[in-house]
Amino acid sequence: MVEKQTQRVTMHTVAHRAGVSQTTVSLVINKNAENIPEETRNRVWQAVKELGFRPSAAARRMRTHRSNFIGFITDQIATTPHAGKIVKGAQDVGWENGKIILLINTDSNPEMEKEAIEVMMEQEVEGIIYASMFNHAVTPPEMLREVPTVLLDCFTQDHSFSAVIPDEIGGGYTATEALLKRGHRRVAFANHNTETGGSVGRLIGYKRALADYGIPFDESLVCYEVGEANGGYRCSQKLFTRSDRPTAIFCFNDRMAMGVFDGLRKLNLSIPSDVAVMGFDNQELIAPHLHPGLSTVELPHYEMGRQAVMYLLNQIGKTFKEIEPQEIIVPCPLVIRDSI
């Protein structure tokens, strides 16, 4: 039976109960006790159990300088549905390797970012993940150069930090190719009207797929609007009221596709018989629930979280300078439903 704790149980209390020295207790509980008689070891473990003693992680840290913490700094966990998957992927790999994630959301506030990193340094994190909730160029605080750091779903223009990013070009190619393979030759692209890793990369992938299938790029089939449902709606009204309307459309994300669905319905065009529609993201709240279910390309958030921690695990103990910056590009798989 564990006795009720009325005050803090320390190694000293355990030593007293077992009738041994604190050093002996320390050696036993840290599994460093080959030279201690089994009978003594058993007495120590018995006392540990009776008193409900729990070795302090702080004390272990003081000894080993291994905190087992990985810092996770993120810009906007609250507003994106992807955040949970990225965090989960990071945690799952961390957990398998005895690491705990210290998560701090900073709302992209530079002052708070600085403080968050200070707090993490004080906690002696063994590495830091600096995560954004959409793929774009960032300028991370210089302080991050003090520990192994990896950017997640973002990158620096000078490539001086390692980064885990989705294969935007490959994803754009995959989405477009899925439409071309079904015989479409006039494939529109409803793109996001702000320059991000996604909007730039997916356009490159779209163009490459067209080229590989021998179809000339037609600028007039690319529509730029905000990457939301209403942006998709507006694109549909521009593209599908033309006499030479396209037969298929690739959308920057599932939300734009949701707007395209509404727009096509308004124009009395059926999906996929009149127009095939591809999304991007595989947003679970949207894609499977549209009618018909939306074919799309998945942003591999869980896998990106995993990869970030796997990368850090190999860098722990190195100084930032010893690390050769590296880009880890994670593939975006095709998810086929009924809209193409």
Next chain:
Amino acid sequence: MVEKQTQRVTMHTVAHRAGVSQTTVSLVINKNAENIPEETRNRVWQAVKELGFRPSAAARRMRTHRSNFIGFITDQIATTPHAGKIVKGAQDVGWENGKIILLINTDSNPEMEKEAIEVMMEQEVEGIIYASMFNHAVTPPEMLREVPTVLLDCFTQDHSFSAVIPDEIGGGYTATEALLKRGHRRVAFANHNTETGGSVGRLIGYKRALADYGIPFDESLVCYEVGEANGGYRCSQKLFTRSDRPTAIFCFNDRMAMGVFDGLRKLNLSIPSDVAVMGFDNQELIAPHLHPGLSTVELPHYEMGRQAVMYLLNQIGKTFKEIEPQEIIVPCPLVIRDSI
């Protein structure tokens, strides 16, 4: 200028550089230095700056037994879009009060829950939030009774743990009343077919609002289906093909409402002129993007996260036994768009 660190800078290094004792350094950096001449203090701070010394959180913990950690155990952060807001609410209050959130996702795996709590105890967390991603009865691990703990969006049948939960009854009342106030007298309810805090509470609220407006409860207007888009779709086909069809419907959640939208469209019924539709959740990815925008009741996830930490801040340092279990019920506000 901060010098490049080639090895760990300790209080000892600082003392050496400043030409004072380690005790003096400790007193100065812990702001306990009234009796130390200003000139000496300045010398210490100068050395701290030059060496880039950072006091170790582990060392402070050893001294003060204040970890400043709050543990956050959650069942399924990856699969719900609410998770981010709950975590953000908890973190924001924690941060204002110098607390760091240790987040561990357990996938509701009891073995992992146990390990997660062990890890948190080793880290000397000052309190624990045990969070579920939807409001239902749980049986939390007994070990949680060792520290101040609050359940978040879940509860125990015996009310032996404090809990922060949304006002499901009030929310159901608010949603139904919004429809009644617009003159509807035949108001259907598409409820989730599994017993949860939400399905039970919202039905009570629905009945109370009807009673307050003098309308007899009609069992045949309540439809039970899975709380997803397809469940809502099925309810719409049952309820709105009747000759005495209702003129309004309150849906258990926004996803069911999304299915009702599709179903009504199929029946050529307009929203809100033929049928008014209310949701529940205020799911940001869905509610504002439907056509017309969905009127709904908000599940106050951010506020629940905040309340959980605010509650714990008042309990820190108490034993579990000293705490009188308490239920903190957070109101669900009405969000009016165009569907009613």
